[in-house]
Amino acid sequence: MNELVAILLPRDDILTSAIESIWETGDAFCVIDTRLPKSQTQTLLNSLAPTMLIEDASLSRHRVRGGQKVEEGDAYVVATSGTTGMPKGVIHTWGSLEASSSATTARMGIDPSADGWICALPPSHVGGLSIITRSLLSGTKVWVIDGFDKQEIKTRQKLGANLISVVTSAVHMIDPNSFKVVLLGAQAPPKELPENFLVTYGMTETGSGVVYNNYPIASVKVACSPTNEVLIDAPMLARGYRDGNPIKSNDGFYRTGDLGEITADGRVTIYGRASEMINSGGEKLFPSPIEDSIRRHPSVKEVAVFGQPDARWGEVVVAALVVKDNAPEPSKDELRELVTSEVAPWAYPKEIYIVDEIPRTSLGKVQRSLLRQRLLASKYSVQSKMVASPATNTIDLD
Secondary structure (H helix, E strand, O other): OOOOOEOOOOOOOOHHHHHEEEEEEEEOEEEEEOOOHHHHHHHHHHHHOOOOEOOOOOOOOOOOOOOOEEOOEEEEEOOOOOOOOOOEEEEEEEEHHHHHHHHHHHOOOOOOOOEEEEOOOOOOOOEEEEEHHHHHHOOEEEEEEOOOOOHHHHHHHHOOOEEEEEEEEHHHHOHHHOOOOEEOOOOOOOOHHHHHHEEEEEEHHHEEEEEEOOOEEOOOOEEOOOOEEEEOOOOOOEEEEEEOEOOOOOOOOOEEEEEEEEEEOOOOEEEEEEEHEEEEEEEEOHHHHHHHHHHOOEEEEEEEEEEEEEEEEEEEEEEEEEEEEOOOOHHHHHHHHHHHHOOOOOOOOOEEEOOOOEOOOEEEEEEHHHHHHHHHOOOOOOOEEOOOOOOOOOOOOO
16 A cells, blocks of 8 residues: 655645656656645545645645555546536555556647646646646656746747646637647537647546547447446546545446547547536437537627526526626527527527626636536525526427
8 A cells, every 4th residue: 555645735846846756756646736625625635535745845744634545556536527526535556657658648649748737727636737747757748837928828838838737718828829738628618729729528537638529549339328428438537536436337337427429430528527418308408519609609708508497488597697897788689680690599598697707616617516606596696597498499498
């Protein structure tokens, strides 16, 4: 049994040094986000159960009471993003780490002797952490910075960085043409992207993206269940969860909880989370296409869509909007036209809330469950706008 060392350090290059020092002793690590309030930090530590803690630049370790050691061969533990509830600790081994590193490095055509990564995503989650671990295993240079600061990015580029991973909200903060490869983790990416962009699909349990530009990378098997749930089997899958639960189900696959389809040539299309699907009068709707259509309105800065229970239709579509500064609120007719023309008449939201902000994870993912709870509990001090149903005979939301 080996130690699990929690790293509670700022988002800079000291993180890389801390990881290397832990691996040199054969132990595993987990990274804790320093931006969390003290209560949430303690909750996360209780969940991940590290045995030791590093919290200053000396990289000295302190014993943590109540921690649990990890098995021989475990490399790191990382928390899930927590979009739907309490984050879970996911255990990755040296085997899964090496499989992910080699397959992704090869797919991107990275030359460790010439290329270099910028890690601007939070290393406390797998999107940022995989940049560091991939670099350490492949011998590629990596620079860790605290967010997408344009000047910091330019400084690292002058030192040789030409690879970066971003989320949709950060695309405008970089010059795409100045990078060899830009990884974009997004369920609904912008429609037109430069050729050097690779849109990735993956999750904490896969250690990184396992589908690039809609096709699985080497050694990854993607299938769909009879109910269209996306299933994955791959050597980069994690060993298990920190609470002892397995990653794979009895059929040998990891069940992603996402719905999608796979064409005969192996192209993977993800519709969205099964838990986020809205079943309104028998019509099955996913938030992303509706959000994309509403986002086209010039006054809309952010939008999040979710389902609200309804006695007549089972669920109805609800949207929360953040309006751009000094912009007029969009009219119900303008939004109706966008949604009905681009998605479907029955996809138009019955209720639209104008809110100050939309809760997101540190990776920019919308926390729909939290948003739904807040809005339905009337915790936002904002105006709720009741919107008339679209003129259609398919579903009369009123």
